[in-house]
Amino acid sequence: MSDIFPKWTNQLPMMAGIAAAVLGATALAGITYYVTPKYTRVGYQPKQPVAFSHAIHVDQLNLDCRYCHNGVEKSWFSNIPSSSTCMNCHSQVRKDSEKLALVRESYASGKPISWVQIHKVPDYVYFNHSVHVNRGISCVHCHGEINKMDEVYHAKPLSMSFCLDCHREPEKFVRPNELVTKLDWKNEGFDGKKAVHDWKIQPGQSCSTCHR
């Protein structure tokens, strides 16, 4: 009886197995990197209806974050300022500027400006700004160096592992409350471990901390 299959087919199952394994590993690696927030979200910089520059307002003019995002200390939500907040200054400063036409129109007509949301966690995650801001976590840790941004982009992945990095080691990120909005502050000698101990910082690591 002649051989049905030529000899080289003896290697086929093993080759197929190795190929599948290699393909699988590549796919897995690809997904692990590309389909995670670190790749999909970092760098997101949508075009906003008004060309607001944080670099000018924060870095140059030294406005505190909380002047506009005034709800961040009390609410879970850090609010985009209303047009009336912009008009506090811009009713006099550059009051005829082309770039601010939409703001003036909004203030006059009552029609809100439709800002594009950049930082958003999934709906099943309940993140609270006020507790972070009031317990020594600065805006820069999650939002990056906003004070240097002309157009805001998504600087950090904001994935669950990103949150856990801090929740597991808060001493690396904590600072006194007064310095929370000083985005350029560098830790020179502030004892994070002591702060975590004295202020009883025990950020939850169990599911109920964020998922309810």
Added chain:
Amino acid sequence: MKTIPPPCPEPEVGPKYWRSLDQLAEKPEFRQWMEREFPSGASIAPEGETRRDWIKLMSASFMLAGVGGFAAGCRRPEEHLTPFAKQPEGYLHGKAQHFATAMPSRGSAIPLVAKSHDGRPVKLEGNPLLPNSNGGTDAFAQASLLNVYDPDRAYRHTKGGADVKVENLRDALAQVATKFAANGGEGLVFLSERSGSPTRARIQEEISKKYPKSKWFAYEPVDFAIGQQALSTLVGADVQPVYHLENARRILSLDCDFLGVEGDSYRLIRGFAKGRKPAKDTMSRLYAVESLLTVTGGSADHRLRVRPTDVVRVAAQVGVAVLELLDQSGELATALKTLAKDPVANPQWVAACAKDLLANKGASVVLAGYGQPLVVHLIAQVINSVLQSVGPVVSIVKANESRNDGSIAECVAQLQSGADTLVILGGNPAYDAPADLDFTGAVKRAKTVVRWGYYEDETSQLATWNIAAAHYLESWGDARTADGTIVPVQPLIEPLFGGLTDIEVLARIAGLEKPLPLDLVRATHGVDESKWRKFLHDGFLEDSAPKPMEASSIQVGRAVATIAGFKAPVAADFDVVLYRDASVDDGRFNNNGWQQEVPDPVTKVTWENVILVSLATARELGIADAANAKDGQYKQPILKVTLGGRTVEGPAWVQPGLADKTVGLALGYGRRVTGRVGRGSGFDSYPLYLKDTRHLATGAKVVKVPGRRLVAVTQEHGLMEGRPVIREADLAQFEAKPDFAKNMDLDAHLPHYVPYKKEADGRNVGPRPQNIYEHPFDQNPETASKIHQWGMVIDLSTCVGCTACVVACQSENNIPIVGKDQVARGREMHWMRIDRYYSHDPKSDLGSDIAAEDPQMAVQPMLCQHCESAPCESVCPVNATVHDEEGLNVMAYNRCIGTRYCANNCPYKVRRFNFFDYNKRETDYAGAQSQHFFNFGNLYKGPLGVNRNDAPEWEVVKLVKNPDVSVRMRGVMEKCTFCVQRIEQAKIARKVEVGNSGDVAVKDGTLKTACQQACPAEAITFGNLLDPASAVSKLKTDPRDYTVLGFLDNRPRVTYLARIRNPNPEIQEAKIEGRNGPDSMRDYERHRHENPFKTESHGNSHGEKKSASISTQKGAV
């Protein structure tokens, strides 16, 4: 949210893309766009690589973007944030605002604090600021929130069926004003609900002045004003009784369900609960004389089961006994003796009761129910007066509302003689007017009918003008609470559909100058700005409660004529009791899904009413066979009840504890014109509601008719069968052995565990059985939080079973409504349930049958016990349910894949599974498909069925959801979370408050779970077990504290305080009721051969010598 990918200059996929790669690279927009998307990489081309190579690199990610919609180009859909153009002051998105308001109800009101998110109310709580209030509410108040977002509510004003703009409506009302101004109100007739609103009373006065010939009538099918009427007769002025049950040591209820459906039950429950702390001299005692088994009878220490028409005889018996003990004779005594000449109740029982009431003079009270005739109320108040309880326990205050309004019978007579304009304010008289009055026919004789109503219902069909009413949460107004304190009604939201308030309608008819509600209320309460603001802020007007009158204002002689002239009906055939339903009230909550689905506190029936019959009656009628339930679904036989030529038919339900030859029918179902929720639910009992007999009639005939009907009930079994789930004792037994509750089941093998108890008394240490479910804190002690550990204690002595907590939990946690069909399959979604058990002693001295017909009842709220060694946590294949650092058993919904192993493993069966997408798919509400093997209900159709989210009604319905809690989808397990959203908010608030400080522990009392806050009896206590001063820590060391199914060593964080009954030793010794201790304990003893008051508990006596039986002992051991 529609997916709008970020604008790309060229399409991402397709041959066109590949061909134009090079061309793309040239286009300036492409460059610009790319640079924007990737600021760091865009401007840097890698060294040594050509532009072409680089584009190819980028193209890979574009391709991914086109193919999968993920990675670089097309990420998460673009969403927008739209702040206000002008920020309203004090508003912060995400921070709830709280406003004080009140829910007006029949001449009284419940003070509330409403929580508002983004300008809409999402949760109602009681207002704890009022003097004499704990902030409790009742189930109706909790559910009334859903009514605001009811898509079936009246959304338009109509005239003759056609839509009318509100300006035209206002003009029409102004025309009415001018018309009747001319002729002094001739032909103007008002028929309204009862109202205690001072503003409405003021406008009513104005109308009576301006239109002296106009007529006012008030009608409520369930009218609590009868108590007012009785007291007013005795005092000779318009007064109402206010009960202070916290001062009552002895309470006798004459068919008064004051813990259930009587008016203002929320404050009566509170007063009653205060007296239930078990201590020999201060614990109260409740005697209940009733026909139906109500929650009051369940909480009673002694219950007398009589036919409803016999209650008056029992009342007279008690009155005679009390007067005899006081050696008082006279007209009153004679009149009472005549009434009591055919005694119904055991004279020994009556004598003991009267003696007890008298022994506690000044702290005893007799209450009469709304369904009983006036004479019973008179007797009750007379006895109160004689017992010198008027003042401390019952106070006489000026009535909330004027009672000059005529009755509905007079209204019909007026209409028959011709009326020009009939104005109907609220209510639904076309549905619930006494059946023998022919209200509908009379209304047709009026030329114009103006109807102000919340729904387009039966009455709207008779009206010319239909004015859509605003909900009280959308209205400015005011009201008076039970004791007369004035409370504001503040709107939380503008009327969703442009509805008007009743005071505005009246003001416009009166032709007042400033008819807007805010102006009207402001005008009533003066213009002092700071006082007004305080009124709105606190939610009540200080010192506005009228001062109580002197006890001597009562002259019992005034009652003699009525008592003497009363002919007690001779019970014939069947008695019919038409009672206010605990779910739908008199019909006003018929379209409220939460109320329809919450089980009746006693029968546990949902979505309809049933005809209640007693066990003996069921045997007589031939319907007592056990084959009613098949596969857990109750297919009940149908009964036909005939009274005075009118019949109703409905499914029968055997109710232990109901009086024989009596049928109980709940009002409020079987509506002809109602929304999608109420359609098809139950049968209409109002045909038997007649103008003279009202709630009680006799002489009815009841027969079985062929057919069966599916009844959806949440609790099938009613017996504990020797399993000590609820542990109770008589007061004397408790005092002899206070920790008896820790001595049942296998407790001797397993000492009672109290988490974080500081004292080492050997109870929490020592060998424990090897538990197969790991205790996370044993394994990893460093994860346990040292700041908070949460626990809860539920006091079964004070819980009456009113189910306010169930509805509050549903409101707070976005729990869906599933519909009758799913409830019949056991899939109701309530995270918390009230288990109701009947207990009787099968070897009772009175005989087994009688004992089963007249059982005791006990209730127990059951919710997730948050076991430390949780059976559910270990079996989840995806670790969706875990233990958090503070002792909670938490659910991560996004992780759950729907294995349901956790629910399988839960010994308490408190986990609820979303079998369908109850939020997205329309349920069938009251429709029951389960009769058919192949079920084609809408839920089963899935995407092929009706999708609620597509319907415009969804825009309204979704507003009721609490934004702090996830809305769960199909396939996900859910359960009580100890209101983790409230816990987190409290912790966050505390941390925000202290900032850079370590004082982060939440203060006891600032955090309340939804059920705890809603409970009028304060039966639920929740708090931090690490704080030894917290209320819950103290209760955990109470001797009554025990764990349900403690032998499983799950170590639940929820424990219960055993229920203590306080029977009258005289009645026990006389062996009238044939019991010598709670029936459930005797049942336990018979099953387990163990007496928890004597021997160490091993579950049973291992077959050894029989311990001394409980039944042969007197109270003390």
